Amino acid sequence: xxxxxxxxxxxxxxxxxxxxxxxxxxxxxxxxxxxxxxxxxxxxxxxxxxxxxxxxxxxxxxxxxxxxxxxxxxxxxxxxxxxxxxxxxxxxxxxxxxxx
Numbered sequence: 046x047x048x049x050x051x052x053x054x055x056x057x058x059x060x061x062x063x064x065x066x067x068x069x070x071x072x073x074x075x076x077x078x079x080x081x082x083x084x085x086x087x088x089x090x091x092x093x094x095x096x097x098x099x100x101x102x103x104x105x106x107x108x109x110x111x112x113x114x115x116x117x118x119x120x121x122x123x124x125x126x127x128x129x130x131x132x133x134x135x136x137x138x139x140x141x142x143x144x145x
Contacts, residue, residue, distance in 0.1 A: 046094075048076055055085035058122075062093035065101030073101070077108045085117060088144060092123035097131050109141060120144040 046069035047062040057080045065073060080087050087108070097105075105121075112119040122144040124132070132138050 046072065048073065050076070050080070052084075056088060057084040057086070058088045058090055060090040060093065064096040064098075065094060065104075066096065066098040067100040070098075070100040070104045074104045074107070077104065078111065081108060081111050081115065081117060081119070087112065087117070087119045088122050089119065090122045091125060091128055094125065094128055097128050102131070102135060102137065105141070106137070118142065 046064055046066075049060040049062070051058045051060070059073075059076060059080065061073070063069070077087065089105070108119050120142045124143065129138075132141070
């Protein structure tokens with residue numbers, strides 16, 4: 046998986062490309078925890094994310110909890126149908142905030 050970072054007016058956008066799975070989840074966990082420590086808010090752009098497993102969902106949930114505890118925000122953007130289906134099946138669409 047490839048992670049691209051963009052900073053604009055205190056908002057960090059992490060764009061993910063490829064698969065978020067057991068192998069790549071630690072990479073996102075490290076990057077996301079670093080950004081949540083310093084950024085005013087984080088947007089996760091999933092326009093090029095094609096697949097997510099439970100390991101990836103765990104990292105996203107931990108990031109969400111960390112953001113809430115710090116009073117910052119973490120939003121998901123451009124979630125494709127396959128990834129959205131996983132979020133719907135697991136009941137996580139009510140947990141995460143989505144940005145158009």
